[in-house]
Amino acid sequence: MNKFKQIFHDLKLKIQNKEYENGTYLPSENELAKQYQTSRETIRKALNLLLEHGYIQKIRGKGSIVISPKQFNFPVSGLTSYQELVASQHLTSQTTVLSNNLIKTIDTIKKHSELTSPNGLRYIKRQRWLDGSPVIIDHDYFHPDIIPEIPNEVAEQSIYEYLENSLGLAISYATKTITVEAATQDDVTYLGHQDYVVVVRSDVYLEDTQLFQYTESRHTIDKFKFVDFARRRHN
Amino acid sequence: MNKFKQIFHDLKLKIQNKEYENGTYLPSENELAKQYQTSRETIRKALNLLLEHGYIQKIRGKGSIVISPKQFNFPVSGLTSYQELVASQHLTSQTTVLSNNLIKTIDTIKKHSELTSPNGLRYIKRQRWLDGSPVIIDHDYFHPDIIPEIPNEVAEQSIYEYLENSLGLAISYATKTITVEAATQDDVTYLGHQDYVVVVRSDVYLEDTQLFQYTESRHTIDKFKFVDFARRRHN
DNA sequence: TAGTGGTCTAGACCACTTT
DNA sequence: AAGTGGTCTAGACCACTAT
Incomplete structure (x- = not known):
């Protein structure tokens, strides 16, 4: 699998498991790049997936904050069978x-x-x-x-x-x-x-x-x- | 405005004005990079916006094909007032x-x-x-x-x-x-x-x-x- | 001033489609 | 073999936030 999708999954799991708690900041993009031994642009692709799926909110100058506590009950949204x-x-x-x-x-x-x-x-x-x-x-x-x-x-x-x-x-x-x-x-x-x-x-x-x-x-x-x-x- | 948003708007207009017709391919990413005097990654960000908005479909090895003829009548979708x-x-x-x-x-x-x-x-x-x-x-x-x-x-x-x-x-x-x-x-x-x-x-x-x-x-x-x-x- | 995310670059290698 | 989009890199500069 692609590196940025792997990172996305990993971060998503950590959010769901409360390793990164709601309302707190993720490590910075540079820090994550070090942790995952990859470039910042790749980290940014993973964070964009988290953003689109409603797991984080990015704030310029501050960081990426976890926002998703809630489970969506019945998402007809997207293309799901x-x-x-x-x-x-x-x-x-x-x-x-x-x-x-x-x-x-x-x-x-x-x-x-x-x-x-x-x-x-x-x-x-x-x-x-x-x-x-x-x-x-x-x-x-x-x-x-x-x-x-x-x-x-x-x-x-x-x-x-x-x-x-x-x-x-x-x-x-x-x-x-x-x-x-x-x-x-x-x-x-x-x-x-x-x-x-x-x-x-x-x-x-x-x-x-x-x-x-x-x-x-x-x-x-x-x-x-x-x-x-x-x-x-x-x- | 950002370069990739400018390019997105420009391509969107050309699609709406039928300069790029439904079912035909856009120029390749390398070609567009030359045309807009920019890098390929920047072109790709613009194309991603077109993709998300339903204007094009990308096919690996072939190109980006225009798919959006229809006007959406009443998009409550997204966050629009x-x-x-x-x-x-x-x-x-x-x-x-x-x-x-x-x-x-x-x-x-x-x-x-x-x-x-x-x-x-x-x-x-x-x-x-x-x-x-x-x-x-x-x-x-x-x-x-x-x-x-x-x-x-x-x-x-x-x-x-x-x-x-x-x-x-x-x-x-x-x-x-x-x-x-x-x-x-x-x-x-x-x-x-x-x-x-x-x-x-x-x-x-x-x-x-x-x-x-x-x-x-x-x-x-x-x-x-x-x-x-x-x-x-x-x- | 230092740290953060946002943008942009020039280049590389890959998988896939076409000729 | 040549062209396409998909991924990844290492670095740069910017705007913004904090101290």
Whole structure:
């Protein structure tokens, strides 16, 4: 692994383990460069990762101060899969696969996504359970030239893990929207009676900028919570 | 201004003006270093900003490809004020100040925020109008030692502009949550009949890590849309 | 004045893609 | 083999904070 990522991980662990306590300063960049036997610019790359992830705040002329005591409960922020969320939050979860088949491109997708294909799309519909209640309906549409098929056992576990590790795909970025909409008949069927649902729509791209997936994730409003850490941009 | 920010702005403009078209490659980093008479590392800092903002995608061995045709409609993402949003989206908007006074810390804040002060808090309540309809109720709480008072004329315009330019405060980062909750009687009074509202809660911090503001922003669900650009983290 | 983080440089080596 | 982006270095100068 890269040196600056190693240092980032090491410092992150030390912060989480309270070796560097909240409100105190890290050693200076020059000091860290000595400690890790590296150059200052490399230290700065590691500190930038800590900064972006909300672990430290840098103050010019003073130093880098630890600011992150809190665990984020439910970070839909960033590009994280449902399975990774569940794992990081130690939740007990179940997934029921409702559909897994090839479909023709349907008009409802076109309203929200650029994803199309002459050969149709692979469609997977899943119901997510938390603590015995259904809380999310996921509709996933994949480009069939990139993802020919997805076994049901994979759909019940982590599709992203399968795509990245088994198929070797490099998932890179996504554009997403969050809105609140009236529940459809289908939502009610699989989530129980709801007036409204939170809808998270994502177009997901590979490293080579190919659009390969569109996802519509429909949440019950009572279990939905989006948590974010944001920095003010001064550009 | 810094060289790398200048270059970032310049490239961003050229992308927006289609001088570098969507799907095409930027000149290589070495080429750009020559063009801008600078070092490659400085070019790379500028390109990193483009990357974070979703303007380009870098592909190893190939180059940096332009990926951003779309304008983001309503980026609540990042740390942007309502006024800046309105300006960037060319919306016509009005603000009504409903309250602007000093209050004792109330328990409802403590549930959601760390913000406290022995001298009470400055409280501002505002109603936001878009195209003739009330769409947001903002409840802002400020630490009075940092922000002694805010004129009503300022509250009707941009408080952030006032804090940053007139008071010289450096707003740095925030933690925020988004949930959907049952509308209160107060919401109905100022937003019209609603069953539910989208609630955005933020703790806002200064550069020196002082918590100085807690905001509760209550949106009508029909006008709420959160748009985000997210990169997958491989740490 | 000394220490801190912010910027910038010129060069090096590497992994990857293309020809 | 040549070109690309990814990493790393050793040093420089600056703006800011503290004493």
